[in-house]
Amino acid sequence: MAKKIKKVDQNKAKKKKAIFESAIENFAKNGFHNTSMSDIAKSAGVADGTLYLYYKNKDDLMIKVFNEMVDEKLELIQEAIKDEKNPLEKLYKVFEYHIELFTNNPDYVRFFVQEVRQSPEFYDRFPDFHPINKYLSLLEDLIKECVDKGYMKQIDPVLAAKILYGSIDFILSEWSLRKDNLPLKNIYKNVIDIFHNGMRYE
Amino acid sequence: MAKKIKKVDQNKAKKKKAIFESAIENFAKNGFHNTSMSDIAKSAGVADGTLYLYYKNKDDLMIKVFNEMVDEKLELIQEAIKDEKNPLEKLYKVFEYHIELFTNNPDYVRFFVQEVRQSPEFYDRFPDFHPINKYLSLLEDLIKECVDKGYMKQIDPVLAAKILYGSIDFILSEWSLRKDNLPLKNIYKNVIDIFHNGMRYE
Amino acid sequence: MAKKIKKVDQNKAKKKKAIFESAIENFAKNGFHNTSMSDIAKSAGVADGTLYLYYKNKDDLMIKVFNEMVDEKLELIQEAIKDEKNPLEKLYKVFEYHIELFTNNPDYVRFFVQEVRQSPEFYDRFPDFHPINKYLSLLEDLIKECVDKGYMKQIDPVLAAKILYGSIDFILSEWSLRKDNLPLKNIYKNVIDIFHNGMRYE
Amino acid sequence: MAKKIKKVDQNKAKKKKAIFESAIENFAKNGFHNTSMSDIAKSAGVADGTLYLYYKNKDDLMIKVFNEMVDEKLELIQEAIKDEKNPLEKLYKVFEYHIELFTNNPDYVRFFVQEVRQSPEFYDRFPDFHPINKYLSLLEDLIKECVDKGYMKQIDPVLAAKILYGSIDFILSEWSLRKDNLPLKNIYKNVIDIFHNGMRYE
DNA sequence: GATGAATGAGATTTCATTCAT
DNA sequence: TATGAATGAAATCTCATTCAT
Numbered sequence: 001m002a003k004k005i006k007k008v009d010q011n012k013a014k015k016k017k018a019i020f021e022s023a024i025e026n027f028a029k030n031g032f033h034n035t036s037m038s039d040i041a042k043s044a045g046v047a048d049g050t051l052y053l054y055y056k057n058k059d060d061l062m063i064k065v066f067n068e069m070v071d072e073k074l075e076l077i078q079e080a081i082k083d084e085k086n087p088l089e090k091l092y093k094v095f096e097y098h099i100e101l102f103t104n105n106p107d108y109v110r111f112f113v114q115e116v117r118q119s120p121e122f123y124d125r126f127p128d129f130h131p132i133n134k135y136l137s138l139l140e141d142l143i144k145e146c147v148d149k150g151y152m153k154q155i156d157p158v159l160a161a162k163i164l165y166g167s168i169d170f171i172l173s174e175w176s177l178r179k180d181n182l183p184l185k186n187i188y189k190n191v192i193d194i195f196h197n198g199m200r201y202e
Numbered sequence: 203m204a205k206k207i208k209k210v211d212q213n214k215a216k217k218k219k220a221i222f223e224s225a226i227e228n229f230a231k232n233g234f235h236n237t238s239m240s241d242i243a244k245s246a247g248v249a250d251g252t253l254y255l256y257y258k259n260k261d262d263l264m265i266k267v268f269n270e271m272v273d274e275k276l277e278l279i280q281e282a283i284k285d286e287k288n289p290l291e292k293l294y295k296v297f298e299y300h301i302e303l304f305t306n307n308p309d310y311v312r313f314f315v316q317e318v319r320q321s322p323e324f325y326d327r328f329p330d331f332h333p334i335n336k337y338l339s340l341l342e343d344l345i346k347e348c349v350d351k352g353y354m355k356q357i358d359p360v361l362a363a364k365i366l367y368g369s370i371d372f373i374l375s376e377w378s379l380r381k382d383n384l385p386l387k388n389i390y391k392n393v394i395d396i397f398h399n400g401m402r403y404e
Numbered sequence: 405m406a407k408k409i410k411k412v413d414q415n416k417a418k419k420k421k422a423i424f425e426s427a428i429e430n431f432a433k434n435g436f437h438n439t440s441m442s443d444i445a446k447s448a449g450v451a452d453g454t455l456y457l458y459y460k461n462k463d464d465l466m467i468k469v470f471n472e473m474v475d476e477k478l479e480l481i482q483e484a485i486k487d488e489k490n491p492l493e494k495l496y497k498v499f500e501y502h503i504e505l506f507t508n509n510p511d512y513v514r515f516f517v518q519e520v521r522q523s524p525e526f527y528d529r530f531p532d533f534h535p536i537n538k539y540l541s542l543l544e545d546l547i548k549e550c551v552d553k554g555y556m557k558q559i560d561p562v563l564a565a566k567i568l569y570g571s572i573d574f575i576l577s578e579w580s581l582r583k584d585n586l587p588l589k590n591i592y593k594n595v596i597d598i599f600h601n602g603m604r605y606e
Numbered sequence: 607m608a609k610k611i612k613k614v615d616q617n618k619a620k621k622k623k624a625i626f627e628s629a630i631e632n633f634a635k636n637g638f639h640n641t642s643m644s645d646i647a648k649s650a651g652v653a654d655g656t657l658y659l660y661y662k663n664k665d666d667l668m669i670k671v672f673n674e675m676v677d678e679k680l681e682l683i684q685e686a687i688k689d690e691k692n693p694l695e696k697l698y699k700v701f702e703y704h705i706e707l708f709t710n711n712p713d714y715v716r717f718f719v720q721e722v723r724q725s726p727e728f729y730d731r732f733p734d735f736h737p738i739n740k741y742l743s744l745l746e747d748l749i750k751e752c753v754d755k756g757y758m759k760q761i762d763p764v765l766a767a768k769i770l771y772g773s774i775d776f777i778l779s780e781w782s783l784r785k786d787n788l789p790l791k792n793i794y795k796n797v798i799d800i801f802h803n804g805m806r807y808e
Numbered sequence: 809g810a811t812g813a814a815t816g817a818g819a820t821t822t823c824a825t826t827c828a829t
Numbered sequence: 830t831a832t833g834a835a836t837g838a839a840a841t842c843t844c845a846t847t848c849a850t
Contacts, residue, residue, distance in 0.1 A: 012834080030323050033235040036819060047836045052821070152401045159392055160401065162376060163369040170368025171361075177325060190361055198400030199354045199362065214809085238844060249811040251847075260845065416830085437639040440823060451832040453826075462824065525636050527783060556805045563777070563796055564805065570776025571769040578768060594765055602804030603758045603766065614850075618813080642840060653815045658842065 016054050018044040023065045028110035032062055069108065070131040073101055074138070087145040088152070088196075094138065095168060095188045102172050103184050109176040112169075136161050167191060218256050220246040225267045230309035234264055265331050271310070272333040275303055276340065289347040290354070290398075296340065297370060297390045304374050305386050311378040338363050369393060420458050422448040427469045432511035436466055467533050473512070474535040477505055478542065491549040492556070492600075498542065499572060499592045506576050507588050513580040540565050571595060622660050624650040629671045634716035638668055675714065676737040679707055680744070693751040694758070700744065701774060701794045708778050709790050715782040718775075742767050773797060 022043035026035040037058055041048045055061035080097045084090045102109040139161035146152040168191065175184050224245035228237040239260055243250045257263035282299045286292045304311040325331065341363035348354040370393065377386050426447035430439040441462055445452045459465035484501045488494045506513040527533065543565035550556040572595065579588050628649035632641040643664055647654045661667035686703045690696045708715040745767035752758040774797065781790055 015834090034323070037821085038819080048820090049822080049837065050835060053834065058820070146401075150403055153403050155396060155401060156392065159373075159389065160396065162373050163393060163396060166369040166372025167365040168368070169372060171364050173368075174364060187361065190358065191365060194357060194362065194365060194397065194400075196400050196402050198396075198398050198402075199348075199357060200398050200400075201352055201355045217810095239846080240844075243812095250813095250845090251811055252809085254846070255809070419831095441825080442823075445833095452824090452834095453832055454830085456825070457830070525640070550805075554807055557807045559800060559805060560796065563793065564800065566777050566780060567773040567797060567800060570774070571772045574772025574775060575765075575768050591765065594762065595769060598761060598766065598769060598804075599800065600804050600806050602800075602802050602806075603752075603761060604802050604804075605756055605759045614813085621813090643842080644840080654841090655816065655843075656814060659813065664841070 015044070015046060015050070019046065019051060019054055019061075020065055020068070023061055024069065024111050025107050027062065027065075028107040037061075066111075067131050069111070070134060073108075074134055076101065078138070086151075087142055087149060091139070091142040091146065092188070092192050094142065095164075095191065098168060099172070099184060099188050102176075106176055109172050112172075132165070136165055139164055164195065167195075217246075217248060217252070221248065221253060221256055221263075222267055222270070225263055226271055226313065227309070229264065229267065230313035233312075239263075261328065265328055268313075268333050269331070271313075272336060275310075276336055278303065279340070288353075289344055289351060293341070293344045293348065294390070294394050296344065297366075297394065300370060301374070301386060301390050304378075308378055311374050334367070338367055341366055366397065369397075419448070419450060419454070423450065423455060423458060423465075424469055424472070427465055428473060428515070429511070431466065431469065432515035435514075441465075463530065467530055470515075470535055471533070473515075474538060478538055480505065482542070490555075491546055491553060495543070495546045495550065496592070496596050498546065499568075499596065502572060503576070503588060503592050506580075510580055513576050536569070540569055543568055568599065571599075621650070621652060621656070625652065625657060625660055625667075626671055626674070629667055630675065630717050631713050633668065633671075634713040643667075672717075673737050675717070676740060679714075680740055682707065683744075692757075693748055693755060697745070697748045697752060698794070698798050700748065701770075701798065704774060705778070705790060705794050708782075712782055715778050718778075738771070742771055745770055770801065773801075 019040065022040045023035075026039050026043055029035075030039075037051055038048055040061075041051055044051075051061065055064060077094055077097050081090045081093045084093055102112070140157045143152065143155070143157040143160050143164075147154060147157065168188075171187065171191070172184075221242065224242045225237075228241050228245055231237075232241075239253055240250055242263075243253055246253075253263065257266060279296055279299050283292045283295045286295055304314075342359045345354065345357070345359040345362050345366075349356060349359065370390075373389065373393070374386075423444065426444045427439075430443050430447055433439075434443075441455055442452055444465075445455055448455075455465065459468060481498055481501050485494045485497045488497055506516070544561045547556065547559070547561040547564050547568075551558060551561065572592075575591065575595070576588075625646065628646045629641075632645050632649055635641075636645075643657055644654055646667075647657055650656075657667065661670060683700055683703050687696045687699045690699055708718070746763045749758065749761070749763040749766050749770075753760060753763065774794075777793065777797070778790075
């Protein structure tokens with residue numbers, strides 16, 4: 001009996017996972033508006049109607065998939081930096097890990113950088129949809145710690161976080177969309193150097 | 203006779219201009235997918251079918267409008283910096299002007315930051331659509347000059363340009379979408395300071 | 405063993421009853437087309453599939469429920485008039501009871517007056533669905549008796565029954581749909597007076 | 607030039623008329639919910655999308671068609687009775703004409719009697735949709751005049767109008783749906799007799 | 809060239825019904 | 830028997846594009 005229930009639940013979980021991944025893949029490849037629910041269903045190997053058993057509608061599907069993906073990645077990042085004590089090293093590790101994660105999942109990059117910037121109307125309709133905010137908060141906290149502990153000079157953590165995020169995000173985006181041949185894996189060192197030591201000639 | 207032809211041509215030019223501006227305005231306000239050809243035609247005061255006399259289809263209209271808009275803004279920027287000799291000052295003026303332009307045209311920001319990031323599939327279909335590239339080239343050239351003339355240390359201009367662009371772009375995007383209350387007008391000084399002097403405690 | 409079977413049968417009967425009542429309630433409140441099988445199943449506390457163990461399909465469920473409801477009400481009416489000997493009084497009591505029943509179950513009125521009028525195509529498909537006929541027959545019989553026994557002049561009972569039914573039905577419908585503030589409870593006296601004594605000035 | 611414009615307008619008018627009549631026919635035959643926009647489009651010989659050039663949506667189509675039909679018929683009725691001075695005769699002529707009109711257009715009867723009784727939710731959404739009210743008003747006014755001028759005894763015109771309307775409506779409905787073989791054309795005399803002189807034995 | 813009515817493919821979503829468990 | 834996840838047909842509606850005038 002217990003076995004039976006388990007099987008059904010396994011099936012449900014498998015199906016949800018399939019939908020989740022098909023959604024990411026399709027949104028990533030073609031964008032939200034050029035991806036139809038039918039496309040996702042077909043990729044996931046389920047009927048169109050099945051999508052609506054798991055998600056209320058297309059918006060809901062997109063938001064849930066997005067949020068879940070971000071949460072998943074953030075957890076990995078936080079796990080990866082939890083043993084590092086030095087806040088500066090922590091900050092740099094975040095980048096290193098961020099880049100590494102996306103390098104290994106190019107679809108995620110595309111999805112992330114394309115769909116995260118939705119229309120104002122979208123933000124108006126879904127005020128809770130601010131997945132980047134969590135990431136920005138993480139950066140802000142680390143920067144604040146760096147400043148407080150004397151690793152950085154007095155700078156506005158909110159602004160600095162945006163600068164850091166914007167840089168990495170754009171680099172990843174270009175890498176993904178234009179198939180840049182930048183050696184992405186080692187790029188974070190250059191980024192860090194520019195931010196930390198500035199560009200000025202000494 | 204010659205006069206008549208001229209008048210007709212003037213009319214044509216006027217009509218094309220009207221379509222162009224209506225398209226920008228509508229795309230900017232509502233995004234590509236939430237703007238119908240009918241919307242644009244109505245704004246421009248022409249019939250739906252008329253759009254197709256000047257542009258092959260909706261994609262074509264969008265790309266041409268986008269590219270032309272970028273060219274126009276870039277020209278303004280280049281005009282604004284042409285008297286400055288110091289490449290570093292030039293670079294910073296680019297930012298100042300960039301921010302100023304978008305501050306005065308918030309709709310443009312949205313259009314630019316939302317629509318510029320198309321799907322890979324879109325780039326495959328329209329390989330000529332790289333409006334940002336021109337801007338990045340400008341930055342790269344200036345950075346290279348800075349390096350060459352000893353204003354900056356040896357850094358990769360391509361990477362540095364992306365970092366600068368990504369930072370500003372994201373800040374503008376956040377400002378526009380989330381109605382940030384950052385004092386945008388003076389922000390460029392902080393950005394420049396971070397990049398130029400680094401974040402490290404001295 | 406016998407006991408066990410009985411219990412199962414009791415369960416079955418209970419379940420069928422639950423479905424029946426949930427169906428009425430839902431159809432009455434929201435109409436046939438705005439009630440889904442799922443709605444009914446949920447109200448009845450059974451699974452969607454269970455409905456199909458007791459009814460062939462949605463149409464079948466509706467027709468059976470409708471017919472049974474009418475039969476139930478008719479039985480109540482017949483019970484209420486069975487001690488009355490005077491056919492005229494009997495006729496008037498039918499009305500009184502009819503109005504009273506619906507006044508106490510406004511949802512039923514809506515169901516009755518809305519759904520009872522089906523499309524010709526529906527009647528073609530389900531020739532057995534003539535719930536009103538039974539009611540009309542009752543009226544016709546009473547009118548005939550009135551005529552035969554000299555309580556009424558020579559009129560066509562079929563026509564007269566339709567006139568009486570149509571009047572009451574429309575008044576109830578208006579009362580229900582437009583939330584008329586007609587004092588429904590006492591209205592039947594006026595109706596009877598008009599029919600019995602006519603409208604002419606004497 | 608004038609001819610040209612006329613032709614286009616003629617075409618539009620013809621198309622609108624075709625949609626109007628197809629809508630009535632389909633609604634009449636199958637009811638609102640069992641008629642799809644595609645059905646109507648097909649009957650009218652136009653594309654699905656064309657319906658939306660003339661009507662905002664399915665509800666709008668139904669309401670506009672209904673109201674227009676009622677207005678048209680009411681105008682005919684008012685034209686037909688305008689020379690009659692005696693209010694009682696006027697009232698009876700209304701019935702005569704009402705029956706005659708619908709006898710000649712059985713589809714109209716079905717549409718009228720089926721769709722007029724919509725769900726309460728429908729009335730809530732479209733408070734302006736009370737096509738019957740106009741007809742009821744006409745009856746009320748005539749009855750009031752009859753009472754005032756001594757042709758009828760003191761009765762409530764609102765109630766009396768509903769009784770008269772409900773009777774005729776139901777008779778027509780039965781005639782239409784069940785293909786009654788009642789001699790519809792002369793029936794109004796019997797109806798009038800019952801109402802005017804009552805049913806009682808004298 | 810200019811028009812705008814007409815088209816019809818395609819998108820989202822619902823829901824009666826089935827069937828493996 | 831009972832379940833309820835899954836199905837997929839069908840409905841409404843939008844809109845880029847065409848073409849007769």
